Amino acid sequence: MNKFILRATFLLYLAVWIGQVQAQNLLLTGHIYDTQTRQPLAGVTIRNDDGQIIAQSNKDGYFKLSREQATAAIEVALIGYKTQHVSLTAEHKDVNIQLDVDPVQLDEVRVGLNSRVNRETPGSVALLNTDDIQRGNGMSLQSALNTVPGVRMDQSTLSDSRISIRGNGVRSPWGSRAVKVYINDIPVTETDGTTRIEALDVNNIGRVEIIKGPASSMYGAGTAGVINFQLQRAPYGERSLEVSGLTGSYGLNRTATAYRSGGDKVNSYVAYGWQEYNGYRIHSNDMRRFITGNFQFFPNDRQIITVLINRTTQHSQIPGALTQTQVTENPLQANLSNVDKGAGRYQNWTRVGIGQQYRLSDKFTNSTSLFSYFYDLNHPLAYAYIRNYYQSYGGRTRFAYDPGFSAFATVFSIGAEFNQGLTKGSQYVNEQGSEGAINANIDNQNTYYSLFYQSETQLGPKTLLTLGLGINSLQYRVHDYLAPEQSGIKQFNAQATPRIALSHTFHEALSLHAGVSTGFTPPTGSEIKTVDGSINPSLQAEKAVNYELNAKGSLFHSRLSYDLAVFRMDMSGELIAQSVQQGITIYHNAGETDHRGAELALSWLAVNNENNSWIQRLRPFAAITYADFTFVDYKIRDTDDAVTAAYDGNRLTGIAPWVVNAGIDFSTAVGIYARCNYLYNDRLPLNDTNTAYHPAYHLLNAKIGYTKVIRKRIKAEIYGGLDNLLNQRYSSFVALNAVAYGGGQPAYYNPSPTRNGYGGLNLSFLF
Template identity: 35%
Template sequence: MKIFLHTNSFLLFLLMVFLPQALLAQRLVGGQVLDARSELPLEGVTITASTGEQAVTNELGDFSLSVPESARRLVFSYLGYETQREAIPPAGQELRVLLQPGEANLQEVVITGYESNRPLLQTAGAVSLIDREVIARFDESSIVRAVNTVPGVRMEERAPASYRLSIRGSTLRSPYGIRNVKLYYGGIPFTEANGTTALNLMDASNIGSIEVLKGPAGSIYGAGTGGTVLLEPRRAAIGESALQVGATLGSYGFRRYTAIAGFGTEKANVLVQYAKQQYDGYRPQSAIDRDVLLITSEFYPSEKRTVGANIIYSNLYYELPGGLTLEQYEENPRQARGGMFGSVTQNASMNQEGINVGVKQEYRFTEQFRNNTVLYGLHRFRNHPFNTDYERNASQEFGGRTSFAYDTNIGSVGASFTVGGEFQRGFEASRTYDNNGGTPGNLRSDDEVVAKSGFLFAQAEFKLPADIIATAALSLNDTRYEITRLQQVGTGDYIYNRDFEAELSPRIALLKQLTDKISVHASVSAGFSPPTEEEILTSNGILNEDLEAERGTNYEVGVRGFALANKLSFDVVAFYFRLSETIVSRQDVSSVAVFRNVGSTNQKGIETSIGYTFIDEPEQALSLLKAWTSYTYSHFKFDEYQRDEDNFSGNWLTGTAPHAATAGLDLNTSLGFYMNATGTYVDEIPLNDANTVYADSYLVLGARVGYKRQLGYHIGLEVFGGVDNLTNEKYSLGNDLNAFGGRYFQPAPDRNYYGGINISYKL
């Protein structure tokens, strides 16, 4: 008994001696955590000290935490937001932490398409998202590999910066350039009135995120059967002013340099970005030199009003190595097209200089009633020696878009109504010459082209009982071309007007949210796609007066959601699309693409995206480990196709692979090391309408590893390196379809490497 009393007395003595010292060694840290964009308080944010102590914010976003003097930093983590580390401030100073929204799960991602701004789980339509992390997992020389990570989308690059894009279809209408797909940048039209899009004037680093709306589902975006792509600009972090510079070097003379300055406050967000990219080329006559200056801004003068502006200036030069025959491709894929009209001999290349300026305003009259209005203008000059001719074009364009949205309740039913319109007018002065070894020769044709396109749209959305959302949308579209031929050898002058009859494009969709984690959706939509200016007025100066607009109807059903404690995400869509008056292209003897309507196509498909997060613990040594995959099955065939004496009905649709898949593995560590691995498989592709020539299937692997760390408060460092086409696969990434003389193949580079560094400084 005496031993027990003595022991307790001794422990009490030790406690009385050391407790005051322990208390003196502690300090109290407090502050508030807010959403970076809205600056509203965040409840439930976990704050972890570097010594292990934890606290949670209350409903006001406030926290207090007692930490030992040895603690150096606090880690703030919250579902749907980027994990943030902050140094512990001096005694008596409170922290004000602005958390940035991060890569969220399906329940949290908000879709801006369809003008409804609903979470993805409540969006009735096939939508794919490509965020900044996906774009940055590659070397950013282009966005092709990032776009090809999502199902139902195929992007190609016939030569560096020579993009083609198709959504649920082939590239038959796009022997070069992007057509039949409508693009917007920050809500401002980026596709021109003539139906073409010069996406190569933009740098991959200019893009913060991408939403892809598939098929004729975007009624509120006007005419089109090929889908809509919404690009969001890269923006400065809210509450942060920073400078960043970066450099990347790679195989075949690849050089890339970037400089960014941005600041974000509660009243303004401004980002200025310059990107310089150069590449000597894998093949002769395949170099590129591009300068892009981006200024993007948003201002918040009041709670009701947001004003923004984008300015993009680009100066682009890239060379065109030309297509190879199968024999040339197998003999030496690194050669360029030769002969009298060879690419090197004729200096086949593209010079484009352009500036796009857009302004926008969002105004909330009340909590229920709001308006979005944008105005834009562009100027572009193109100097284009091709293998068989020489083109010089200058374009000017202006346009605008406005929409009014009203949210209300009709009894117990929530309703949202949207109406608006869009108009574009473009003028182009176009001249073609003989190409005399890369210099313009005799004038062939001199044209002035005015393109006008516009549409009115309306959409009604109802939130019905039993967690059902019903949507009905309609647009009325009109397109007109006015072509004045000032001069053409042998034919004289004339004026040609083509006014495509205004047509309605309806869409009906239903969504049922089965649980808070799973929803199903179905929709029916119809659309039409008038020919672009380049399909009516080809580069050989011949007018294609008989070309009609494509018309299509799309049916689809899908299910998306997440399971297994939110670790598994999935998105599956099945669709049936029937297209009439299908436009196809083929090359004539002078390699000029000519177009015609050929009946109809029958397109059935399945698109799947699946992801699984094994580890997502920011404070563990292995902080993130996730795997993902996308798969596309395309059963696309010509339904009716008669060309002269040839009947191609029942043939596989030219330029479309029946199977395509992409998979990736992402790994991050708390120390800052990371690894991204990507593999892409594409099945064999028919290269002509007769289905007698195919491109072989291929599997391309790539990986990027790096170290990314914040060195104190001010300096951030990223060092990285990567490899593309790791297995040295031989493949063609931009086949010329129905090519004259069998020149189908545009070889992609073999195994190549890159490495670089990014340094940022917080002001």
């Protein structure tokens, strides 16, 4: 008995001693993530001080180091991302390292829900980083989004903008439709399908991922595509306070401050911004206030929690569209009715969201977000005075399962999205900018849901099959207090939207992708009404079938990157607007359009040498878009549904056949950098009859700056730029199919600024 006790005691002490030795030898464990998307990064190489590879992250981004392997500092590197140098101390036991993308190797960056290399991702996916977003003065996303072939952002004043992808959304009279927009996995698009991005502070955005074409099998309704915004996060290991100032032409002023802290357990980004712009035209003043908090928590090695808080105030005047004669006389003038009625948009937005990524097991993960979004709108127009209060809540969840098949390895994804919004709206007579008699009091409760499934199967080492299916539904519930007989419910039956794509990587020089995807876009809340204000029971959603062939790759030792897409999208049931009188427009499903096009993105890394004594980086790039978009069956009907005009075979309104955006980025070892952009926009039809056109125009923008780190504690940047160097007169935002009342000319044009400049200073204090 005593021998048994002695042996047991000896084995217990031996086990404890072995555990202590192993604990002492195991110095460091951790995970490596993409800074913006929070996706784990596999295949990250970790080197010691001598440059020797001592570890590599697995598919979950996990790695570990023993005491013998580790040194005082390690180098963390992955193609497509900036190399990170991490100093280690005795206190480091578990770290969560975040890597930032390399702005010149975007084809190597992990994108999409399953974090695949961009070059190997099926379909047309574009990526914009912080350098792209800050290409202009930082007041608008227009200069960044328009560098993506097939994507167009039109803007007149800062209060009027719309985004279209492959022609879808360009006919929207205000805001954007047919495009799904997200911030940190939280929908920005309202439940009726409309999106306004004015609440976004451009300077808070860290990355933009754009999916072109229907993506209903993962993101729900929307024939144009999806835009995923990721807000900035603190660089790993940095704690800083930044103050910045900007001034420019036409009364442009902005001041902002941002706090960043990138630790192993918490990543914090908090920013406040104030900006004001008197505007290029009369009655176009714009004032914004932004406050944003973006937090990321790492409570354990299986869980990441994110919190988003955003509050924006906007006070904007709307100058309105002008006729050709008015533009010729004085492009700075405003529409007289807009001035007389004090037209403007005065609004407060608030967004709150919380998300969690949880690794349930080595094979099973979940990502879930809950959100609430609300705003109040005070909106005098030329024909009415509108007050709206909007609030919504919802959630999105996605489960991913990798069963670990030895053959035909497959990752399965399934999820759902729910969003319910309530708009309490009142409309009054506009009496010189003040509320008059009430003429409408309507509540709109909209409920949207989407179920989605997607699987990615490795048919071979370099061949990937993607299958997807989405089921989407939308309901409008209208309660009209002044005209109860116009109350009712509009239910869109659940729509199934399948997708199939096949990809094969021949070499880093060529990856081919072929796919067919489907999508649909329901009418918005303002489009479902008849001329008397009641719900149109016959109105249906627009539908699209997209056929696409895509080639991506890198040549000449990854110095030349290209992305070529050829597509055809067949649209059916397209909504056609018919203006009945000022302020009243009705819609019919009377259109079919044929979208045929090609998109090419090129990037040439002529110089890339961080150790060069002078030129460190020189990168020319180009984005070329060709659009052959035509009406196939496009008829205008009156209120009795009788055909009054047919435009079959005409070119699609608002679409330029050719758009070229080219530029060059330049940086030096001493901190001087320069960015130059050239845009050619072909002439485009302003109406469905193709009798009026906006002429072609050329834009040239340039920006130059200088950065310097002072005593390792202060980072200073000074910059300046000139937009529209060629002093072109043009209108980026045009009122398509404008109607002339009283025998006058149609007001198509919202003149854009001629030559203008700006300059700014940023100071970052590093703690």
